[in-house]
Amino acid sequence: MSELSFEQMLEESLKTIRTGEIVTGKVIDVKEDEIVLNIGYKSDGIIPRSEYTNENGVDLRTLVQVGDEMEAKVVKVNDGEGQVALSYKRLAADRGNKRLEEAFNNQEVLTAKVAQVLDGGLSVVIDEARIFIPASLVSDSYEKDLSKYAGQEIQFVITEFNPRRRRVIGDRKQLMAAKRAEMQKELFERIHVGDVVEGVIKNVTDFGAFIDLGGADGLLHISEMSWGRVENPKKVFKSGETIKALIKDISGEKIALSLKFPEANPWADAATKYAVGNVVVGRVARMTDFGAFVELEPGVDALLHVSQISREHVEKPSDVLKVNQEIEAKIVDFNEQDRKISLSMKALEAAAPEADVVDVDYSDAPVEE
Numbered sequence: 001m002s003e004l005s006f007e008q009m010l011e012e013s014l015k016t017i018r019t020g021e022i023v024t025g026k027v028i029d030v031k032e033d034e035i036v037l038n039i040g041y042k043s044d045g046i047i048p049r050s051e052y053t054n055e056n057g058v059d060l061r062t063l064v065q066v067g068d069e070m071e072a073k074v075v076k077v078n079d080g081e082g083q084v085a086l087s088y089k090r091l092a093a094d095r096g097n098k099r100l101e102e103a104f105n106n107q108e109v110l111t112a113k114v115a116q117v118l119d120g121g122l123s124v125v126i127d128e129a130r131i132f133i134p135a136s137l138v139s140d141s142y143e144k145d146l147s148k149y150a151g152q153e154i155q156f157v158i159t160e161f162n163p164r165r166r167r168v169i170g171d172r173k174q175l176m177a178a179k180r181a182e183m184q185k186e187l188f189e190r191i192h193v194g195d196v197v198e199g200v201i202k203n204v205t206d207f208g209a210f211i212d213l214g215g216a217d218g219l220l221h222i223s224e225m226s227w228g229r230v231e232n233p234k235k236v237f238k239s240g241e242t243i244k245a246l247i248k249d250i251s252g253e254k255i256a257l258s259l260k261f262p263e264a265n266p267w268a269d270a271a272t273k274y275a276v277g278n279v280v281v282g283r284v285a286r287m288t289d290f291g292a293f294v295e296l297e298p299g300v301d302a303l304l305h306v307s308q309i310s311r312e313h314v315e316k317p318s319d320v321l322k323v324n325q326e327i328e329a330k331i332v333d334f335n336e337q338d339r340k341i342s343l344s345m346k347a348l349e350a351a352a353p354e355a356d357v358v359d360v361d362y363s364d365a366p367v368e369e
Contacts, residue, residue, distance in 0.1 A: 017041055017084065019074050022091060027068040032059050035088075037072065043083050047072055051087035054115070054125070089128050096129025097163045104158040109175065112156075114149045122149055124156070124170065131158065133170040140176040183215030184253070191255075193247050201241045209237050211245060211257060218255035220245055225259055227266050227299025229285070266299040267339060274300070274341055276331050279348065284325045292317040294327065294343060302341035304329060311349050 017023060017039070025037030025045055035052060037045040049060055064070070072086035073094070079085040103110050112131070116123040121134040133156055138146060160169035191197060191213075199211035199218060208221040220243075222233055230236055237243070249256040262268075274280065274296065282294035282302065291305040304327070306317055314320055321327070333342035 017074055017077060019077060021074045022071055023074060023084075023086070024069065024071050027064055027066050027070065030061050030064050030066060032061060035060055035064055037070070037086065039072075039084065039086075041084060043078075045072060045074075045084040045086040046079065047086045047088050051075070051085075051089050053089065054128070092128035096125075096127030097168075099127055100129055100131065100158055100168055101161055101163075104161040107157055109155055109157055110170075111153055113153050114151060117146050117150050122146060122154075124154070129163075129168070130166075131156070131168045131170040133172055137169075137171045137173045140173050140180060180215060185215070187213060187215035188250075188253075191247060191250070193250055195247045196244055196261075197247060197257075198242060198244050201237055201239050201243055204234050204237050204239060206233065209233055211243060213255065216253060216255060218245065218247070218257040220257040220259065224248065224257065227260055227264060228295070228297075266297050267336070270300060270339075270341075271334065271336055274302075274331050274334055276334050278331045279328060280331060280343075281326060281328050282343075284321050284323050284327060286323065287317045287321065289316055292321055294329065296341070300341070302329075302331075302343045304343040304345065308332070308342075308344035308346050311346050 023037075023039045023041075023045065025039035027035060028038045028044070029036035033049040035047040037047065039045045049058065052060060053063070070088065071091060072088045073091040074084060075087050075090070076085040100110075102108070110126060110131075112124040112126050114122050115125045115130075118132075121132055121136075122138060124131050124133065133154075135143070135146060137159075138149070154172055155175055156170040156172040157175065158168060159171040159174075160167060162168070197213055197218070199213040201209055202212045202217060203210045206222075208219055208225075211218045211220055222230055225233060225236065245257040245259055246261055247255060248258040280296055280302075282296045285293050285295040285301060287293070289306070291303050292309075293301045294304050295301050304317070306314055308329075309317060309320060327345060328348065329343035329345045330347040331341060332344045332347060333340070335341070
């Protein structure tokens with residue numbers, strides 16, 4: 001047996017490695033964009049920045065120190081320059097995929113930070129393994145703009161796991177739906193008709209506003225927004241505002257809300273304030289050919305018939321009155337049951353003095369209806 005040279009003995013004492021193998025080494029040098037490892041092989045191992053992290057431009061000297069021991073995956077035994085190409089990121093991704101597979105099989109709820117907001121959804125990373133959450137599975141309600149999730153920690157479950165096709169799908173929607181169902185159950189167990197509840201305005205439409213009560217939405221119809229008239233809900237309410245409302249009705253999973261609080265009912269003392277004979281001041285709210293509706297206060301309108309506008313003949317209310325004009329009139333009729341009040345401006349006009357009365361023959365004048 002011939003004696004081996006020192007170089008041959010050294011080479012034989014060093015381990016052999018293969019592509020895909022996991023090796024352990026000690027950091028002997030760290031540069032801004034690469035890490036050098038002594039892996040007990042004839043050549044050192046190199047981990048470039050792109051194979052250590054997904055963060056672009058990060059200085060590796062702030063993450064790794066000389067003397068650290070770490071594991072990596074062999075990408076190439078010879079990178080073309082006689083060194084071993086290693087990847088820490090791929091090793092982490094392999095372990096991450098194993099972690100995700102276990103979570104998928106056990107339907108485990110995972111928590112991770114949103115790494116990227118994409119056109120079609122969100123990308124999150126666990127141990128360098130990426131999970132895609134489609135926009136349709138991000139929330140239990142439609143969200144056009146997902147940018148608010150950037151950098152946020154969210155919870156989800158894995159609903160599809162196929163690492164070979166690089167397809168790992170996460171679902172946040174079902175968690176939110178389950179939580180909302182639980183909150184809905186708790187909500188309906190504690191609320192009753194007549195309760196005052198607090199909620200957040202979720203959406204405003206032409207006919208009303210939907211209020212998130214924490215577990216279920218309540219509808220605040222336009223007719224219940226005020227004791228007065230509301231022409232356009234969008235001018236009164238805005239999404240995101242907090243509001244207190246009265247529960248008017250509960251029918252199955254439908255909740256009807258109202259801002260017509262009984263203590264603020266303007267008709268509560270209307271019989272005294274608007275008794276026949278009282279003189280009042282009001283604002284012309286709207287007009288028709290037969291008269292004008294005058295708002296005496298929010299929630300209390302009175303009719304000023306065209307025949308009661310003046311002692312002089314008035315063809316149409318719009319000939320002498322304008323919307324939002326303030327007028328003074330006398331209450332000539334009050335019907336509390338039907339909530340109807342009749343006014344007369346004519347009743348406040350002084351009768352013509354006797355000296356000015358002219359005897360006119362009206363026998364040939366047409367009869368007014």
